Amino acid sequence: MQAAIDSLYVLFFRMSFSMLITKEITSLGKAFLVLEVLATADGSLTLLEMVHELGLPKPTVHRILQELLELGYVSRLEKGVYQITPKLRRLASGSLEDRLTELAAPLLRELHEQTGETVNLGVLRGTQVRYLSVLESTHPLRRIVEPSST
DSSP: OHHHHHHHHHHHHHHHHHHHTTSOOOHHHHHHHHHHHHHHSSSOEEHHHHHHHHOOOHHHHHHHHHHHHHHTSEEEOGGGEEEEOHHHHHHHHHHHHHHHHHHHHHHHHHHHHHHOSOEEEEEEETTEEEEEEEEOOOSSSOOOOOTTOO
């Protein structure tokens, strides 16, 4: 399932990028394209792989990578391989959690209606669970959890 989602995302990314080719892309836009191609890669890419994938000049991609390295959003591994960092993943996780909550809502409602019990959606943050969505039981004896609590 995840492989299919990744394939669709890569296809969408390539279609979006080909549409952008006809327009002038700003430096900020190019930086986001570099981040997107890194995020959709299987772990990491070299500078030349990114240049080939994006069709941008090598000096441009190199300059963007240097700035992203300085900001801590990209790391450089052995043999010139780049990858996104946990700092960037944390930045993106908020929007991912919103999307997860949106996608899970119908399933949570169905489970709540079928069981009458409290239904929680949470994500693990270290050793704590952060609750994204809570549908409380109507039974008098229940545990109350607030969304966004840990």
